[in-house]
Amino acid sequence: MSEHIVQLKVYVTIFLALLVGTALTVMAGLHDFPGKLNVIIALTIAVVKATLVVLYFMHVRYSSRLIWVVFTSALFWLVILFALTFSDYWTRCWLPVC
Secondary structure, three states: OOOOOOOHHHHHHHHHHHHHHHHHHHHHHHOOOOOOHHHHHHHHHHHHHHHHHHHHHOOOOOOOHHHHHHHHHHHHHHHHHHHHHHHHHHHOOOOOOO
């Protein structure tokens, strides 16, 4: 099984992108956006950074199809768990009126 050789330039580029993402996270944390936009912006930046880490530093981008199937299955399972958790959370009576 041969390994894919990744150039140092790719790692440096991804590292710089992660630094920019960290700076964006700090700037977004210091700014107060209206409504629930704070959470949406923070999660968007976090998902982009996590995607870069998984694809390049964990070498999923250059892996076999089996690794992609396992990774996709894990994400699908995570979505199922979040859906079940939120369905329970949203159906509880949190107000004293109920």
